Amino acid sequence: MPFRKIYKYVASTFLHRANSFRIAGTVGLVFSVSSCINHSAQTATNKAVVEIDDNVAKRYNPAIFGGFIEQFGDQVYGGIYDPGSPLADENGFRKDVVAALKELKIKVVRWPGGCFASGYHWKDGVGKNRKPTPDPVWGVVESNQFGTDEFVKWCRLVGCEPYICTNAGNGTPQEMKEWVEYCNGMSGKYAEKRKENGNEKPYGIKYWSIGNENWGGHEIGASTPEKWGPLVKESADLMLSADSALILAAAATADKKWTLPLLQNAGDRLDLVAVHNYWLGFWQKNENPDYRSCIALSEEPQKFLNGIIHMLDSSGYRGKIRIAFDEWNLRGWHHPGYPRKEATSPLDTAALRLIQKREINNIPSQYTMADALFSASFLNACLRNPEYVEMTNIAPIINTRGPLYVYPEGIVKRTTFHTLSMYANLLQSHIADLTAISDSVCSVPVVDAIATSDSLGKNWSVALINRDPEHFTACTVKIGSRTPDGKFKATVLKGDSPDAYNDKEMPERVKPETVIYPVQKGVVMLPPHSLSIIEFPVKP
Numbered sequence: 001m002p003f004r005k006i007y008k009y010v011a012s013t014f015l016h017r018a019n020s021f022r023i024a025g026t027v028g029l030v031f032s033v034s035s036c037i038n039h040s041a042q043t044a045t046n047k048a049v050v051e052i053d054d055n056v057a058k059r060y061n062p063a064i065f066g067g068f069i070e071q072f073g074d075q076v077y078g079g080i081y082d083p084g085s086p087l088a089d090e091n092g093f094r095k096d097v098v099a100a101l102k103e104l105k106i107k108v109v110r111w112p113g114g115c116f117a118s119g120y121h122w123k124d125g126v127g128k129n130r131k132p133t134p135d136p137v138w139g140v141v142e143s144n145q146f147g148t149d150e151f152v153k154w155c156r157l158v159g160c161e162p163y164i165c166t167n168a169g170n171g172t173p174q175e176m177k178e179w180v181e182y183c184n185g186m187s188g189k190y191a192e193k194r195k196e197n198g199n200e201k202p203y204g205i206k207y208w209s210i211g212n213e214n215w216g217g218h219e220i221g222a223s224t225p226e227k228w229g230p231l232v233k234e235s236a237d238l239m240l241s242a243d244s245a246l247i248l249a250a251a252a253t254a255d256k257k258w259t260l261p262l263l264q265n266a267g268d269r270l271d272l273v274a275v276h277n278y279w280l281g282f283w284q285k286n287e288n289p290d291y292r293s294c295i296a297l298s299e300e301p302q303k304f305l306n307g308i309i310h311m312l313d314s315s316g317y318r319g320k321i322r323i324a325f326d327e328w329n330l331r332g333w334h335h336p337g338y339p340r341k342e343a344t345s346p347l348d349t350a351a352l353r354l355i356q357k358r359e360i361n362n363i364p365s366q367y368t369m370a371d372a373l374f375s376a377s378f379l380n381a382c383l384r385n386p387e388y389v390e391m392t393n394i395a396p397i398i399n400t401r402g403p404l405y406v407y408p409e410g411i412v413k414r415t416t417f418h419t420l421s422m423y424a425n426l427l428q429s430h431i432a433d434l435t436a437i438s439d440s441v442c443s444v445p446v447v448d449a450i451a452t453s454d455s456l457g458k459n460w461s462v463a464l465i466n467r468d469p470e471h472f473t474a475c476t477v478k479i480g481s482r483t484p485d486g487k488f489k490a491t492v493l494k495g496d497s498p499d500a501y502n503d504k505e506m507p508e509r510v511k512p513e514t515v516i517y518p519v520q521k522g523v524v525m526l527p528p529h530s531l532s533i534i535e536f537p538v539k540p
Contacts, residue, residue, distance in 0.1 A: 044474035048447035054480035057430035060386035067397030070114035118169025134343035168211030169221030229265025236269035278332035294370035364503035372415035466526035
């Protein structure tokens with residue numbers, strides 16, 4: 001059976017070439033993997049070879065394992081913040097949610113949006129005398145109980161960096177500057193307000209973004225390439241005058257017509273371009289495509305990144321501006337009839353019906369092994385480019401389409417939660433180049449892989465995705481000149497079918513298992529629809 005795809009993973013780019021090969025000795029291989037599958041022996045239908053360069057490995061930023069929350073649905077209220085719940089602490093923060101996110105080792109969380117940020121005024125959410133305000137974006141009333149101080153306190157509990165997205169919609173550059181002063185100032189009007197609110201020490205928030213999706217007509221404050229760059233420059237100057245140590249991002253796209261003018265005007269003020277993508281829209285019409293349709297999109301994140309990387313290179317900002325992929329998910333949020341730009345009357349029954357339809361986001365059966373493996377493919381694409389990608393933020397981290405489902409009595413860890421947990425806890429600190437040759441399934445390579453090592457290159461953790469929904473893959477792994485042979489510890493995520501999902505009734509139908517993989521002359525049998533992270537301590 002010929003191979004249909006060949007990959008070359010290098011640090012700065014990703015080359016995709018079609019080719020045809022045969023691998024001697026792999027056709028018809030049969031292995032016993034009883035510790036991780038239910039059959040005593042399996043025959044591989046697919047083949048792959050992964051050759052890892054063990055000479056040079058580059059450190060990646062752990063902020064790649066980041067999250068995002070927005071005042072949308074029950075992400076905040078009833079999600080991370082639920083005063084009065086028996087599961088909440090004295091500050092109203094759900095303790096089970098904090099514990100789960102600690103498991104994910106979330107490094108940075110972006111807030112308050114999202115589209116919500118373009119209609120949010122931070123001063124409404126601080127101090128003792130807060131008043132509810134109509135949310136012009138999502139058609140609900142914002143209580144303002146959860147604001148800047150609560151967000152920072154929650155981030156400290158989780159152990160992550162706060163990342164604030166400012167209002168470049170109906171807000172102003174001056175308002176952005178004052179927000180920085182409130183959070184990071186030692187003295188002055190807004191620093192004193194923070195102290196009055198019980199927070200003597202500056203928060204020292206380093207990550208800030210100017211705007212959210214201002215390139216889109218759906219957004220309050222939708223802009224043009226000619227106007228956006230000057231606005232970002234003005235905003236950045238004011239914000240940096242309040243704290244020169246900020247790491248600044250600005251809303252951008254993969255479209256050169258939008259982002260190049262931004263970089264020409266404000267590139268010397270920026271550290272990051274903030275980009276978003278959801279590969280299945282579903283904003284207005286929710287659908288539930290099958291496993292194969294989802295897996296067919298697995299290579300799209302790499303293509304999207306390639307476009308942004310090329311743009312940064314061609315603009316002269318290579319090595320100076322990096323990428324914040326601060327909203328990403330396979331599935332876009334379902335919010336028919338929204339976002340909007342003006343507040344909706346609470347008596348508008350048509351609007352209320354539309355708002356109720358957002359509950360579709362929480363149907364458990366949507367989040368299958370396809371979501372888990374797509375998420376792994378997304379992270380692989382980002383990890384392959386450590387000199388370009390600063391952070392990524394799955395959108396959201398709680399409820400809606402997020403990996404953690406939170407309800408009044410507890411939590412459910414969706415399939416994507418386990419992917420994130422495996423990557424955050426099992427990968428080593430450095431990423432190496434590798435070459436992967438693979439058969440294909442659903443028009444994409446059946447195996448996707450990354451290889452990570454410790455700083456000395458002695459211990460390796462190799463992530464291998466078998467995208468085939470039904471068949472095993474015989475994957476040969478080579479690390480430099482060495483071919484692993486023996487039994488190796490692995491963690492595998494697979495499920496009893498490609499459509500397996502977790503819900504309140506069966507919260508552990510899909511979960512990682514620690515197993516021993518027999519590896520014979522470098523060949524490991526990968527179960528169908530699975531993610532495996534194998535530990536190879538190959539150097540003495």
